[in-house]
Every structure is written in C-alpha cells, then in structure tokens.
Amino acid sequence: MRIIKETEFCSWRLLVMIEEVNDKYDAQRIETGVQELWRTNSTYEKVRAHRKDGKKLFFVDGPPYPTGKIHLGTAWNKIIKDSLLRYYSMNNYHLQDRAGWDMHGLPIEVKVEGVLGFKSKKDIESYGVENFIDKCKEFAMKNKGDMTLQFQRLGSWLDWDEPYMTLKDEYIEAAWWTLKRAHENNLIDRGERVVNWCPRCATAIADSEVDYEDKTDPSVYIKFKVNELENTHIVIWTTTPWTIPSNMAVAVHPQIEYAKVKAINSRGGTENLIMAKDLVENVLKMGRYTDYEIIETILGVDLTGYSYEHPLSDIIPKQSEFEHNIYLAEFVTAENSGCVHIAPGHGLDDFEVGVKHNLPIFCPVDHEGLYTEDVGKYAGLNVKEANSTIIDDLEARQKLISQTSIQHRYGHCWRCKSSIIYLATVQWFIKVSEMKEDMLEEIKNVEWTPEWAGSSRFKDWIEGARDWCISRQRYWGIPIPVWKCDVCDSLDVIGTKKELMDRANIDNDIELHRPYVDQVVLDCKCGGNMNRVEDVFDVWFDSAVASWATLNFPQDSETFEQWWPADFITEGHDQTRGWFYSQLGASMIAFGKAPYKSVLMHGFTLDQHGKKMSKSLGNIVEPSEVIEKYGADTLRIYVLSTSAPWEDLKFNWEGVANIHRLLNILWNVYRFPLPYMSLDNFNPLSVQFDDIENHLRMEDKWIISRMNTVIQEVTEYMEKYMLHRAVRKINEFIVEDLSRWYIQLIRPRTWIEADDSDKLAAYRVLYDIFVTLSKLIAPFTPHLAEEMYRNLQLNVYNDALPSVHMCDWPEVNKGLQNIDLEKQMRIARSIVESCSNARQKVKRKLRWPVKRIVISAQSEDAVSAARKLETVLKDQANAKQIEVVDVGSQWEELGVVAVPETSKIGPEFKKDAGLVIQAIKTTDASLLYKTFKESDEVELYISNGEKVTINRDMVNFTETVPEEVASAEFSDGIVYVDAALTREIESEGFAREVIRRVQDMRKDMQLAVEENIFVSILIEDERVRELVFDLKDFIAKEVRAEELRISGSEVPEGDRLKDWDVESISITIGLTPSKKR
RNA sequence: GGGCCCGUAGCUUAGCUUGGUGGAGCGCACGGCUGAUAACCGUGAGGUCCUGCGUUCGAAUCGCAGCGGGCCCA
CATH class of the missing domain: 3.30.720.200 (Signal recognition particle alu RNA binding heterodimer, srp9/1)
Structure with missing residues (x-):
C-alpha cells in the first residue's frame, strides 16, 4: 500500500474536490474573475463552436448608435438579447449573432461639427469633406470601442470581434444593392415634394427624425383683400408668418358655413370680412372689433369664385404675377377662421392643393432657411427671424387683424434641435405607398410579442405610412449610388463596388464614402459624362438592410441562403417607426418578404416615478453605477424580473437592492454545505445518485420534484418570451423552496459525523440541485452560474464541459416529479407556520419542544400530508408527537x-x-x-x-381548547399545539438554551466547526440545574465539549466567561478551546 | 388632437384572458430562530384596486367617459 503524504493529499484534495467559498456574495470578485476566465479560455468561441452542428438560429442585433455611453435602456436591450441567446444556445441552437453598429448619419456629423466649432455646411466644405469624413469615422470607431467594453461588462455575449458596421464598404454594398433592386422594381422616385427640413443641417430629414417639442410661435390672423367685392377681406390664420410671402391660395371646406360679416373696427371704420360663421365671434374679439353684423351666410363650396390680392405684392414683385384663388379642401376644419392659408412650397397639404390646381410651387427659401432673391427686400433674411418684419409689414398695410402667441408641439431636428421648416425640394423616395398592402399582409406572418405590437401598433403605423424620403444633403453616410448623365439626364444605379469599378475602369481599390465616390465619372451611352448625385442615404436606410448586410450579402449569397430571414429580433417600442419598419420596407423591396420571423418588442426604462430618464430632469441612472454597487448579474436579474419585457420598467434602487439580497441568499444556500462536504471529503464521483436513491427522505424527493417542476415552468415561460416570469419562478424556488425550507430541513443531517447514508443522500441531492440550478440560472446570471459550475463540476469531473454555457438546458425528469408530494409539502409548511403562530399565543419558544400537535384536517390532502411528512412536521414544529384528526371528525379533547x-x-x-x-x-x-x-x-x-x-x-x-393548548388555522384545517410542560420537555428546553449559548460563544471566539472545547457552567437554581444535568451528555455532544462541568456554586473558568439570563434564571458559562488546555 | 400600452399598500408588484370576500416581497412595529448569522422565520398595522358612469345578483377583472404616465404620430 502506498502511503500518501499529507502535502500530496492536500494538493490532490484542492485539485479534485469542491472548494469552500467566500462568506459573502462578492459580485465584483466573481464577475471580473469569470470574465477573465472567459477571455483567457476563449469560452465564447468554444460555446459557439460547440453548437455549430445544432439547429440554425439567426439573430440580428439592432445596431446601437455609437454615442460613447450605454444607458439603462440599451443595457436592458442587450441583457434581454443575451439571456435569450444563452438559452437558445443551451437548447442546441447554432447562433448567428454578430453585434451591430449604426455608424453614419447626422448625429455624428453634428457632434464632430461641435468639436471642430463649425456652424454650417460651408465650414465643412472649407475644412474639406475628406478630412471631415475621417473625423466622423474616427469618432464612430472610438465610441464603438468604448461601448463594446461597457456591453461586455454586462456579460453580453455577441460576436463582438466581428461586428457588422454600417461604415464598412461591404455593408455599403448591401445598401447599394438594395437601392438597385428598388430601381429595378420601379420603387424609387425622384421628385419635388415637401419634406421636413433642418435649416441648420441644411438637409431633408425623415419623418422619423423629427422630434416634437413644445415651442412658442406667433399666432396671427391676417386678411386678404377679395378682388370681386367691395371693401371685403377673407380671414386666414397662421403660426408661420414667414410663409405668407409664399402664399398662393386659400382653402375652405365645401360644407362649412361661412359668413360675410360687416364689422366695426376699433377706429370706428366699417369693413366686410369672410370667415367660418361659428368662428366670427372669436376672430372679431381677437381683432378688437367693437361691433358686427352678419350680412350673409354661404357654404364654402360657393366661395370658390372669388380671388384675392396677395397682401405683400408691393414688396414681392413675383406675387403680383400670380393669381390667388380660393379652393376647396377636405382637410380644412372649423378652427381659427376656417379659411386656410396655402403655401405649396411649405406644407404637405398645401403642396397637394398646389399640385391639384396646377399652382406654381413657389418656394423662395434656400437650404439654409434664407429667403432668395424672389422675395424682394426679404432676400437673405432667415425665415424664422423674418416673422416680425413680415408682421410689421402686414400691419402697415392694415392686413393684420391680430397678433398673439401660441404654445404648441412643433417639429425639431432630432439631433441639433433646430425647429424644422417644410420645404419643397427635389428628393429621392421609396414608394412605400405602393408597397403598403403587401407590407400589411406580410406582418401577419410575423410572430409578435406582445401580440398587439404587430396587430395594433405596427399595423397602424404602416397604414399611415407615406413615401420614404431616403436622400440627405450631407456627407457622413452611404452615398446614394446613382449616377446621372450631364447631357441626357439618364440614370445608372450601381449595385456593388465591383460593378462601379468595372463601369469606370478603375483598378485601384477605392473607398465608397464621399468624397471618393464623387470623383468617379461614368460614361453615358449618349457619350456624355455621368456624375454621382450628391446625396447620401437617410441613416435609417443603413440599418434597414442589416439582416442581409450582416450575412455579407450580396458578396456571399450562400450564407444568406442558409440563414435569412432572421429568426428573431428584439428592440424597444420606439422601433415601431424605426427599425421594425425600415427593415420591413427594405426587405419588401429586396426580397418581397419580411426580414424577421419573430419580434419581441420591449419597453423603456423610466425613473422610479415613471418619468422618462433625461438629462434635463437629472434622473438618469447609469448602468455602470448599478454594476459598481451591486454587479452585473444583479442588474440583469433586476431588469429581467421587474417587469414584463414589453412593459416599461420603473427603475428603483430599492428593487435592485432586493435582487442583490436574493443573490446573496443563493450564495448562502450554495456555500452552506460546502464546508461540511469538504470536511467529509465528499466526492460526487463515488457517491452517485443511484447509490443514495434508496436513502432519500421525503424532503429530498420533494426538492427534486420541485426542481423538475421549476425547470418545466421556466422552459414554458422562455418559449413565450416571458422572461420576467421565468426569472421570478427561479427566484421563488431559491428563496422559498431551497433557502427557507429544504436547507432548514437538512441542516441536522449535515452535522452527522459519520459516513452516514442519510447525510450522503442530502449531499448528493444538494449537489445535483446546485448543478442543475447553475444551468437554469446561466442565461440570466451568467457569471454566478459559471462560478458555481466551475466549483461543482470542473473541480470534480475531468471530462466536464469547460463552461456552464456549453451545457444542455436541463430537461424535466417526469419520473422524479411528484405533484402530490409538492402539494403535501405545501400543506406541511402551512402547518408548521401555523404552529409558530399557535406557539406565539401560548408564549412557547421553538427551542422548547411541545408534547404534541394535533392536526385537524379539512382535506384528504392534509391527512396524507400529515401522515407522510410526519418526521418533517415533528422536526420543524419541534413536537414530540403528531396526531391527525380525520376529515369530518373533531378532536375529541376539544x-x-x-x-x-x-x-x-x-x-x-x-x-x-x-x-x-x-x-x-x-x-x-x-x-x-x-x-x-x-x-x-x-x-x-x-x-x-x-x-x-x-x-x-x-x-x-x-x-x-384544553389548558395550555393553542390553536391556529392552516391552509387545510386547524392545528392544536399542546404546550403542556413535562420534566422531560423542560429539561430539553433548558438544555437547548444552554447549547444555543455555548454555540454563540464558540462563534464569538471564532472557533473552527470541528474544534473541541471545555465547558463549565454555573446554575444556582437547583431545579433548573437538575433539569440541565439530565441532558449533560447530549449538551456535551452538541457543542463538541470534551468535558462539561455543571455546578451550583463553583465559579466557572475559561478563556471566555459570560453571564446569561435564561427564562429569568441566571446561568454563567465558561469556555476554553481544548488545544489551549 | 389621434393610435397603442400602463395605472393595485409608503415602494416594487401578482391577480384581469374566463367576474364570486385582493395576494406577495421590501420598508415599519412586536415576537421568535441561530455553526447559512451583515442570513432567516412568525405576527401585526397598512388598500377610495386612478376617478366617474354603466352592464351584472355580484366588478380590481367587462364596457363607456375622464385623469395621470410612457412610446409613437398629427
């Protein structure tokens, strides 16, 4: 026989055995440790490789904008994604999971302009587009790097090394290819339309880029002289006096009743005014008219014969060339004056009226919001600043009825916050209006969570959708791949880089950004030169093509065939108008079908009062703040469990602290048996489940059953994207079943100091529960799961998979499920709780046994619970005896x-x-x-x-009830606790009081669990001394006393002496560790 | 102004689909437990279920109107 040396033995034990762990759940230590482990072991790569033969699951990451800092909402977004992806991976899915970045667009241009101190596009031109683009790229890349680290700290696993980036040439090609498809399908349109325009950025912006905010504007009533009538004006109202120079018509509703009013003005003069009849009173009051009389009422439809004189025609020469008539329009409402000022160059409805009646689209405003030469003396004025001048001029011409101001919601540029204006300009459009019906059909094939996200919200949005303006007059974006002939105006749409290089005979690689592509000139069939149109794409078009761009389509169509369309995506509810929509539109163009099969729409993070988090309110909570304080796993499980994914989340620090406490409980549960297992050299390899199966107690079978039921419930919830319920089920299991019940039940078994099968059964069960639990929590708290798994599996099994995230998702073992037993245990717990209640009534502490408890059952389940779980009840209720009174009977001693x-x-x-x-x-x-x-x-x-x-x-x-009996109701009946004292019970009660205090002192002295001691006790009260003496050996054994002296007079000795008051009896205890004697 | 969603104890929430005396956690007060101990258990106080109207024998739950919040739109 080989003798194992102590040192050898120790190292072997450390290597192979389960380790004891820290007292306290230390998230920082665990998470940095685990993330380091993942890095050094390339765990992520291994996990993905492990599933490469699994079922394919194509996930597309909605690309965040590289602002530099993640916020709580984006953290939640990535946490949801990560939990689901980890879950899918454990269910043997081979994942496509590139992270994505949305790196072009105005926000970055605006930021860079700010850094460089630029005020307008002219500054960019003089700085050089090439230099400017470089700065934008640098800015985007830097922020992408910063944010990647922040996302990774959350434990988010995506393919962070190979993310898709919208600024890459191969990505740009995907957008180009898509536009070419649109061109082939006749779905693009170039034309003059009224668009949202940011005068500061000097570009069109999409409807989705307009933020609506409260703003104060002028509210003015103006009168236009009617040509055909004497001394008569028609009254209009506007909040944009600067559009008056562009006025071309007035619109009225055909069915509204209008009135000709004879009004006396404040100067005593008389004039006739036309306006909606119901609004006369209000308008005249605004204009301080002193009196009036309605001369005649007519329907709008009868006003169309009139024309009027433009009020500023003397200033604006062009206006005297135009005719100004009254037209009918259905959009007119009986508000203000009921007559609507129409400037076709500055409004959507106005534009339509203009087109319908062949009016000139007079738009004398340039790209920076300055008047052009067409408006005489106003030329060069900023339109918003011209408001007061124009009002003054109207006043001077006695055309102004009243002037006040109004607070209303008005559109602003989403980035620079300038008020937008509407301008008629030539832009490129996707004909969404032609695709609408197909889009509506297609979204029915998508699985929406929650259901109303698709059936109501998204449907409503699509129904109201207009043609999508995809052109921007900017620099940092995907250049629109259209080349136009200088001579014959014919157009070429280029689909790929190769196509461009072939067409232009370029050999050297070129970058597809501005200004480089702008220099490429193509030959036209007519012999002329073709130059690229200057515009870049709306940045929403970039991310719209993500689902194929991330698969490197069109370069690689094989991968595309294998994966596309996406199996699932998940983003916030703002993306209804954003990415859910833009992707669908682009995909309809490119492939005629939806690019995703399943969409989980998630909520927003709000502050604790339900207000949105914003800088101005100062209520922003940073994810990093939460992580520093409580750790990423706490943040994850907090956001996942607090509300349903699709509801908004009210962030609450108290709630986070609660979750942290829960993880601490899990940690305590997990570490509780480890010292005993370690002390006993427990080896799961040699104590298999089969070995102990015959030694399982009811509570063991119960917790195993519960574990299986929880697996079942969590799995069902995950399949329905109900992450909150999945996590709550796990939380409940940890706190209620494991911590508050199972661990309490098995504690005495762990203290048995022998190679006892009862104890080994408990160890093995706990071990299996922990291992299963580590897998079950892996999607939600990946760090803690990994830490537990590492200790429990990697330290034991040489052939264990190297990461918990590589394991299969636990399967329900129906054979180990026992629903009846679960029900009975619920009843047993209720009985024990009621016993505590009853004990409190008779003031009998749990340390003191009671003679018996009588369970008067009101259901058969309660009877079987009491019979089957008698031992559990005896232990937990600390009762010598359990009596059961059958259903329908009554306890005869009552x-x-x-x-x-x-x-x-x-x-x-x-x-x-x-x-x-x-x-x-x-x-x-x-x-x-x-x-x-x-x-x-x-x-x-x-x-x-x-x-x-x-x-x-x-x-x-x-x-x-008899004397000394207390009763309390439980779920299925009544318990009677017989608290009558006997000598035996008193003896045990006092013995336990003494034990408890000795243990307290041991703990206080920080003695090791296995350390022996000498104890001497002074109890002057003779009766109690004798009661304690009865159980001297029991006490000695419980406290690991080599020697125990009990005396009535001898003053105790020891390292530590303490006086105790036990039930008004004075007891002095002295304690010394054996090794110090 | 419109669409969708949310509103339950001081805080966070379950219950609402399918109507039948509202349940938990945190916090608070009192008591208990004790080799998981900065953990845990019991008891108690604490609710106009946002408001109003309606349907119904009966409404947190169904309907209508309003109020407050969120997202989106005008």
Whole structure:
C-alpha cells in the first residue's frame, strides 16, 4: 500500500474536490474573475463552436448608435438579447449573432461639427469633406470601442470581434444593392415634394427624425383683400408668418358655413370680412372689433369664385404675377377662421392643393432657411427671424387683424434641435405607398410579442405610412449610388463596388464614402459624362438592410441562403417607426418578404416615478453605477424580473437592492454545505445518485420534484418570451423552496459525523440541485452560474464541459416529479407556520419542544400530508408527537361551550326565557352538541320543573381548547399545539438554551466547526440545574465539549466567561478551546 | 388632437384572458430562530384596486367617459 503524504493529499484534495467559498456574495470578485476566465479560455468561441452542428438560429442585433455611453435602456436591450441567446444556445441552437453598429448619419456629423466649432455646411466644405469624413469615422470607431467594453461588462455575449458596421464598404454594398433592386422594381422616385427640413443641417430629414417639442410661435390672423367685392377681406390664420410671402391660395371646406360679416373696427371704420360663421365671434374679439353684423351666410363650396390680392405684392414683385384663388379642401376644419392659408412650397397639404390646381410651387427659401432673391427686400433674411418684419409689414398695410402667441408641439431636428421648416425640394423616395398592402399582409406572418405590437401598433403605423424620403444633403453616410448623365439626364444605379469599378475602369481599390465616390465619372451611352448625385442615404436606410448586410450579402449569397430571414429580433417600442419598419420596407423591396420571423418588442426604462430618464430632469441612472454597487448579474436579474419585457420598467434602487439580497441568499444556500462536504471529503464521483436513491427522505424527493417542476415552468415561460416570469419562478424556488425550507430541513443531517447514508443522500441531492440550478440560472446570471459550475463540476469531473454555457438546458425528469408530494409539502409548511403562530399565543419558544400537535384536517390532502411528512412536521414544529384528526371528525379533547341565542329564545319563551337560557348554560354542553348532531330539537328541563323543547337555532357552540393548548388555522384545517410542560420537555428546553449559548460563544471566539472545547457552567437554581444535568451528555455532544462541568456554586473558568439570563434564571458559562488546555 | 400600452399598500408588484370576500416581497412595529448569522422565520398595522358612469345578483377583472404616465404620430 502506498502511503500518501499529507502535502500530496492536500494538493490532490484542492485539485479534485469542491472548494469552500467566500462568506459573502462578492459580485465584483466573481464577475471580473469569470470574465477573465472567459477571455483567457476563449469560452465564447468554444460555446459557439460547440453548437455549430445544432439547429440554425439567426439573430440580428439592432445596431446601437455609437454615442460613447450605454444607458439603462440599451443595457436592458442587450441583457434581454443575451439571456435569450444563452438559452437558445443551451437548447442546441447554432447562433448567428454578430453585434451591430449604426455608424453614419447626422448625429455624428453634428457632434464632430461641435468639436471642430463649425456652424454650417460651408465650414465643412472649407475644412474639406475628406478630412471631415475621417473625423466622423474616427469618432464612430472610438465610441464603438468604448461601448463594446461597457456591453461586455454586462456579460453580453455577441460576436463582438466581428461586428457588422454600417461604415464598412461591404455593408455599403448591401445598401447599394438594395437601392438597385428598388430601381429595378420601379420603387424609387425622384421628385419635388415637401419634406421636413433642418435649416441648420441644411438637409431633408425623415419623418422619423423629427422630434416634437413644445415651442412658442406667433399666432396671427391676417386678411386678404377679395378682388370681386367691395371693401371685403377673407380671414386666414397662421403660426408661420414667414410663409405668407409664399402664399398662393386659400382653402375652405365645401360644407362649412361661412359668413360675410360687416364689422366695426376699433377706429370706428366699417369693413366686410369672410370667415367660418361659428368662428366670427372669436376672430372679431381677437381683432378688437367693437361691433358686427352678419350680412350673409354661404357654404364654402360657393366661395370658390372669388380671388384675392396677395397682401405683400408691393414688396414681392413675383406675387403680383400670380393669381390667388380660393379652393376647396377636405382637410380644412372649423378652427381659427376656417379659411386656410396655402403655401405649396411649405406644407404637405398645401403642396397637394398646389399640385391639384396646377399652382406654381413657389418656394423662395434656400437650404439654409434664407429667403432668395424672389422675395424682394426679404432676400437673405432667415425665415424664422423674418416673422416680425413680415408682421410689421402686414400691419402697415392694415392686413393684420391680430397678433398673439401660441404654445404648441412643433417639429425639431432630432439631433441639433433646430425647429424644422417644410420645404419643397427635389428628393429621392421609396414608394412605400405602393408597397403598403403587401407590407400589411406580410406582418401577419410575423410572430409578435406582445401580440398587439404587430396587430395594433405596427399595423397602424404602416397604414399611415407615406413615401420614404431616403436622400440627405450631407456627407457622413452611404452615398446614394446613382449616377446621372450631364447631357441626357439618364440614370445608372450601381449595385456593388465591383460593378462601379468595372463601369469606370478603375483598378485601384477605392473607398465608397464621399468624397471618393464623387470623383468617379461614368460614361453615358449618349457619350456624355455621368456624375454621382450628391446625396447620401437617410441613416435609417443603413440599418434597414442589416439582416442581409450582416450575412455579407450580396458578396456571399450562400450564407444568406442558409440563414435569412432572421429568426428573431428584439428592440424597444420606439422601433415601431424605426427599425421594425425600415427593415420591413427594405426587405419588401429586396426580397418581397419580411426580414424577421419573430419580434419581441420591449419597453423603456423610466425613473422610479415613471418619468422618462433625461438629462434635463437629472434622473438618469447609469448602468455602470448599478454594476459598481451591486454587479452585473444583479442588474440583469433586476431588469429581467421587474417587469414584463414589453412593459416599461420603473427603475428603483430599492428593487435592485432586493435582487442583490436574493443573490446573496443563493450564495448562502450554495456555500452552506460546502464546508461540511469538504470536511467529509465528499466526492460526487463515488457517491452517485443511484447509490443514495434508496436513502432519500421525503424532503429530498420533494426538492427534486420541485426542481423538475421549476425547470418545466421556466422552459414554458422562455418559449413565450416571458422572461420576467421565468426569472421570478427561479427566484421563488431559491428563496422559498431551497433557502427557507429544504436547507432548514437538512441542516441536522449535515452535522452527522459519520459516513452516514442519510447525510450522503442530502449531499448528493444538494449537489445535483446546485448543478442543475447553475444551468437554469446561466442565461440570466451568467457569471454566478459559471462560478458555481466551475466549483461543482470542473473541480470534480475531468471530462466536464469547460463552461456552464456549453451545457444542455436541463430537461424535466417526469419520473422524479411528484405533484402530490409538492402539494403535501405545501400543506406541511402551512402547518408548521401555523404552529409558530399557535406557539406565539401560548408564549412557547421553538427551542422548547411541545408534547404534541394535533392536526385537524379539512382535506384528504392534509391527512396524507400529515401522515407522510410526519418526521418533517415533528422536526420543524419541534413536537414530540403528531396526531391527525380525520376529515369530518373533531378532536375529541376539544370542549364545547353552549352559548344561548337570546334573540331566538326570547320571542319563543317570553317570560321563561331567562330560565331557558340558564338551563342551556348549565347543561352538559358536549352532550347537547352531540344530541343536536342527531336531532333538530332537544328537550330540556328548566328550573321550575317544566320541560321545554329548544331547536338548533337557539344555541351556538363555541369550541374550547384544553389548558395550555393553542390553536391556529392552516391552509387545510386547524392545528392544536399542546404546550403542556413535562420534566422531560423542560429539561430539553433548558438544555437547548444552554447549547444555543455555548454555540454563540464558540462563534464569538471564532472557533473552527470541528474544534473541541471545555465547558463549565454555573446554575444556582437547583431545579433548573437538575433539569440541565439530565441532558449533560447530549449538551456535551452538541457543542463538541470534551468535558462539561455543571455546578451550583463553583465559579466557572475559561478563556471566555459570560453571564446569561435564561427564562429569568441566571446561568454563567465558561469556555476554553481544548488545544489551549 | 389621434393610435397603442400602463395605472393595485409608503415602494416594487401578482391577480384581469374566463367576474364570486385582493395576494406577495421590501420598508415599519412586536415576537421568535441561530455553526447559512451583515442570513432567516412568525405576527401585526397598512388598500377610495386612478376617478366617474354603466352592464351584472355580484366588478380590481367587462364596457363607456375622464385623469395621470410612457412610446409613437398629427
């Protein structure tokens, strides 16, 4: 036999055995440790490689914008994604999971302009587009790097090394290819339309880029002189006086009733005004008219014969060339004056009226919001600043009725916050209006969570969608790949880089950004030169093509065929108008179908009061703040469990602290048995489940069953994207089942100091539960799961998979599920809780055993629970005996008291009532009770000798319990706790009081669990001394005392001395560790 | 102004589909437990279920109107 040296033994034990762990759940230590482990072991790569033969699952990451800092909402977004992807991976899915970045667009241009101190596009031109683009790229790349680290700190696993980036040439090609498809399908349109325009950025912006915010604007009523009538004006209202120079018409509603009013103005003059009849009072009051008279009322449809004179035609020469007529329009409402000022160059509805009636689209405003030469003296003025000048000019011409201001929601540029204006310009459009019906059909094939995200919200949005303006007059974006001939105006749309290089005969590689592509000139068939149109794409077009761009399509169509369309995506509800929509649009163009099969729409993070987090409110919570304080796993499980994914999340620090506490409980549960296992050299390899299966107690079978039920529930919830319920089920299992119950039940078994199969069974069960639990929590708290798994599996099994995230998702073992037992244990817990309640009533602490508890069952389940789980009940209720009273029976030791019902007796017996009451009170109540069980009426003799008949209504029975018995209701009946004292019970009670205090002192002295001690105790009270003496050996064993002295006079000695007051008895305890003697 | 969603104890929430005396956690007060101990258990106080109207024998739950919040739109 080989003798193993101590050192060898130790190192072997450290290598192979489960380790003891820190006292306290230390998220920082665990998470940085685990992430380091992942890095050094390339765990992510291994996990993905491990599933490469699995079922394919194509996930597309909605690309965040590289602002530099993640916020709580984006953290939540990535956490949801990560949890689901980890879950799918464990379910043997081969994942396509590139992270994505949306790196072009105005936000970055605006930031870079800010850094460089630029005010307008002219500054960019003089700085050089090439230099400017470089700065934008640098900015985007730097922020992408910063944010990647922040996302990774959350534990988010995506392909961070090979993310898709919209600024890459291969990505740009995907956008180009898509536009070419649109061109081939006749879905693009170039034309003059009214668009949202940011004068500062000097570009069109999409509807989705317009933020609506409160703003104060002028509110003015103006009158236009009607040509055909004497001294008559038509009244219009506007909040944009600067559009008056562009006025071309007035619109009225055909069915609204209008009035010609003779009004007396404040100067005493008389004039005739036309406006909606119902609004006369209001308008005239605004214009301070002193009196009025309605001369005539006519319908709008009869106003169309009139024309009017532009109020500023003397200033604006062009206006005297135009005709100004009154037209009908359905959009007119009976508000303000009921007559609408129409400037076709500055409004959507206005533009339509203009087109319908062939009016010139007069738009004398340039790209920077300055008037052009077309408007005479206003030329060069900023339109917004011209408002007051124009009002003054109207006033001077007596065309102004009133001038006030109004606060209303008005559109602003999403980036620079300038007020937008509407301008008629030539832009490129995707004809969404032509695709709408197909889009609506297609979204029915998508699985939406929640259901209304698709069926209501998204549907509504698509129904109202207009053509999508995809062109921007900017620099940092995907150049629109259209080349136009200088001579014949014909167009070429280029689909790929190669196509461009072939067409232009370029050999050297070129970058596809501006200004490089702008220099490429193509030959036209007509012999002319073709130059690229200057515009870049709306940045929403970039991310719209993500689902194929991330697969490197069109370069690689094989991968595309294998994966596309996406199996699932998940983003916030703002993306209804954003990415859900833009992707669908682009995909309809390119492939005629939706690019995703399943969409989980998630909510927004709000502050604790339900307000949105914003800088101006100062209520922003940074993810990093939460992580520093509590760790990423806490943040993850907090956001996942607090609300349903699709609801908004009200962030609350208290809630986070709660979750942290929960993880601490899990940690405590997990570490609790480790010292014992380690001390016992417990080896899961040599104690297999089969070995202990015959030694399982009911509670062991119960926790195993619970574990399986929880697996089942969590799996079901995950399949429905109900992450909150999945996580809550796990939390409940950890706190209720494991911590508060199972661990309490098995504690005594872990203290057995022998190679005992009862103990080994508990170890093995706990071990299996922990291992299973580590897998079950892996998608949600990946760090803690990995830490547990590492200790429990990697330290034990040489052939264990290197990461918990490589493991298969736990399967439900139906054979180990026992729903009846789960129900019975629930009842047993309820009984124990009720016992505590009853004990409190008779003031008997749990340390003191009770003689017996009587369980009066009201259901068969309660009877079987009490019988089957008798041991559990005895232990937990600290009772010597359990008695069960069957359903329908009553505990025979209960007494009853008969309480006369005077309201029934009085009317019946009149003057004898008093005697009847007396008789009921004095007769044997239990006999009376039994008799009434068999008969409705009972005869009684009253004290005057007469016999009376009383019925059941006349007596109420109240149960009485014996002395020293307390009762309490539980879920399925009543428990009676018999707390009567016996010498044996008192002895045990005091013994436990002593044990408890010695243990307290041991703990205080920080003695090791296995360390032996000497104890001496002074108890002057003779009776109690004898009671304690009865259990001297028991006490000694419990506290690991080599020697225990109990005396009535001898003052104790020891390293530590302490006086205790036990039930008003003074006890002094002295304690010394054996090794110090 | 419109669409969708949310509103339950001081805080976070379950229950709402399918109507039948509103349940938990945190916090608070009191008591208990004790080799998981900066953990844990019991008891108690604490609710106009946002408001109003309606349907119904009966409404947190169904309908209508309004208020407050969120997202989106005009």
